Amino acid sequence: MKDHSDIYDAIYEIVRKIPKGRVSTYGHIAAAIGMKSGARMVGYAMNHCHGLKPPIPAQRVVNRSGLLTGKAHFGPGDEMAELLKEEGVLVKDDQVRNFEHVLWDPAVEIGI
DNA sequence: AAAATGACATGAG
DNA sequence: ACTCATGCCATTT
Numbered sequence: 001m002k003d004h005s006d007i008y009d010a011i012y013e014i015v016r017k018i019p020k021g022r023v024s025t026y027g028h029i030a031a032a033i034g035m036k037s038g039a040r041m042v043g044y045a046m047n048h049c050h051g052l053k054p055p056i057p058a059q060r061v062v063n064r065s066g067l068l069t070g071k072a073h074f075g076p077g078d079e080m081a082e083l084l085k086e087e088g089v090l091v092k093d094d095q096v097r098n099f100e101h102v103l104w105d106p107a108v109e110i111g112i
Numbered sequence: 113a114a115a116a117t118g119a120c121a122t123g124a125g
Numbered sequence: 126a127c128t129c130a131t132g133c134c135a136t137t138t
Binding site for chain 3: 007013030035038039040044045048057106
C-alpha cells in the first residue's frame, strides 16, 4: 500500500468537501476529478476509505438514483440512512427524498 | 501478464 | 416504463 492513492486522494477530497445535510453522486464526483466514467472508481475508493484518519462521509455519496447503494458497507443495519437522517437528509427506504434538493455538485463548489 | 471484480452510468431493446 | 447489455478505470488474484 503505497501512499500514491492520488485517485483516492482526489475522490476523498471531493467527498470531504460535501457540506453537511447534502449528498452527491458518483458520476458528479467522478466528473469533478476528471473521470467522467470513473463512477466505479469512486465507489472502489469508498470501499477502501474504511479506517482512514479523516472520517470520510461516504454516507453522503449515493448513486445517481439517490439510493444508498453502499449502506451495507457502513453498518449491519441502516446506519448509513440514520446518519443521513441525523444530518438533515430525508431518507426513506434507503433512498434519499428530495434528492435533487439536497444534491451537492462538486464541480460547482470547486469551480471546474 | 491476463482475467476477474467492483458502494456505477448510460444506451439500446 | 422496465430490463438487458456494454463501457469505464483502477485494484486484486
